[in-house]
Amino acid sequence: MKNKREIKQLDSAIEKISNDFIGEDGKVRNEVRYAFAGTKNTPYQGLKLKYYRNSKAKIFVIQYKGGKKTLSHTLGIYNPGRYGISDAQKEIVKLREKYGNPKNYSWAVNITTAIELKKLQDKEYLAEQLLKQAENKSLNEVLEAWLMDGSPKSKRKGKLTSSSLKSALTQLLGKHERRNYIRIEEKLNGESEIVITHPKAKTLTELLEIFPSETAEINSNSRSIYDNPIGRYKIKDLTRTRLKDYMRLYSPGVQRNVASVVSQLWNYAQYHEWLGASPLPNPTINIRINMPDKVSDKNYMAQYSKQFYTDEQIQIIWDLCDKFRDEYPFQTQLIKLILITGLRFQEASKITTSMIDHKLNQITLFGTITKQRKNRVISITPLLQNVLDDIYSQKEEKHLEWSLFVDWIFPSNRFDKKDIRKNSAEKIRSHASRLKGITQLLDKMSLLCGFKIVGKVLRNTYQTKANDLIDKDWDVIQITGHADTKVLQDNYLSRKLTKTVVANADMLSNHYENIIKLPKKSV
DSSP, X not given: OOOEEEEOSSHHHHHTOOOOOBOTTSOBOSEEEEEETTOTTSTTTTEEEEEETTTOOEEEEEEEEETTEEEEEEEEEOBTTTBOHHHHHXXXXXXXXXXXXXXXXXXXXXXXXXXXXXXXXXXXXXXXXXXXXXHTOBHHHHHHHHHHTTOBOSSSSSBOXXXXXXXXXXXXXXXXXXXXXXXXXXXXXXXXXXXXXXXXXXXXHHHHHHSOOOOOXXXXXXXXXXXXXXXXXXXXXXXXXXXXXXXTTSOHHHHHHHHHHHHHHHHHHHHTTOSOSSOOOOTTTTOOOOXXXXXXXXXXXXXXXXXXXXXXXXXXXXXXXXXXXXXXXTHHHHHHHHHHHOOOHHHHTTOBGGGEETTTTEEEEOTTTSTTSSOEEEEOOHHHHHHHHHHHHHHTSGGGGGGGGOOBSSBOTTSOTHHHHTTOHHHHHSGGGBOOOOHHHHHHHHHHHSSOOOHHHHHHHHHHHHHHHOOOHHHHHHHHOOSOHHHHHHHSTTOOOOOSSOOOHHHHHHHHHHHHTOOGGGO
């Protein structure tokens, strides 16, 4: 028996269809097809209704000849009041206008295949339009997208550190009022992210709508890229010449920062294929920045790039640290640690108790906090152990017992102690509880000793000692943390490495002990 019946072209007829799925041969059918009376030789020719036994669904289809095969195209599911016979008929008329044979009521193509092809063509067209829009992104649009994406690095995995992101924000958004509502938060892995604090904005996009670009004159030293006409340039059209025109508005030091952040944006745009099919080279490549012959008094860090402390000054610094130990908890020990290890402030201040292994007598700095982004091991010398013991001792003092709950070796005394009482583990372990700076203490010590005490010079001093005392280049690299000894030769006294003593951390420790006259029994 053929599982096919005929009904009128009425919704009421469709409603009355019974559950008759048993054929004359006694077999149960999973579906029954109904033809609609009066559709032959009309636009609705081939309209059928399929009725399914299990789901009870009634589905309109078009049945037609495709060569020697009988093909079927689904129109829609019958739904009383929403999709009925008249809706199916209207859909057939539209399909005939696109795919029907104008000479008769046959079909010129495979309907389903033609529809899928049209969808694909529409998607390709949409993709092409989106690509054109993407290729027309301005520097400001890329800037916003990069910040919203978490400021990813361009050459390796991960995101910028807080110090790098702070520098980037200065060049991108300047010191405009909008910057007051952007807070940088550090994660435990050393990466950072921006948090919007404006009461009427939750995202950077919303904040920039409140504080839009204030474009200055073309030759004006405007506040930032975002507020300069260069921000409106299509990033794919940004040339080295145009970038240099903008960079000339600033000092050489700022020019380097501008080139760095523009390179980040360009690489980010390249990764997202926003530079077109044949992108220009990165405009910052081989860009030359002419440094002044004389260091400006305003160039703070350049003043100290080649300075180091004498043995007498080292003794004075050490004594002052002892003097201010109780007034500035954990800060004086941090100064001592930088002085005798040569660690950068951002590295030393991020040491946690879990990084210290007293059995192996070493501190392992994870790649998430080192400049080279590689693990680095520091030997715990007797002098360094003395500093660590002093930290442990101070943490146990009654008014500082809260610091025992903080994993950072150098916790911040400004940390809200309520978080500890609330057992806010995430906040306690976050960078909110870490010591952020020692500037106030350094300034106070500088006034008393008569010379400027600077973190960079503390590090220079250690590296200079290493240069003098260590024989092998590789040992200098291991102890100082520099990628190569040329950095030492060029930036620290520009001298050759002396080859007079065996390189090791204990020798440097003994050298410092002799300078500060620390009794052996107290070490």
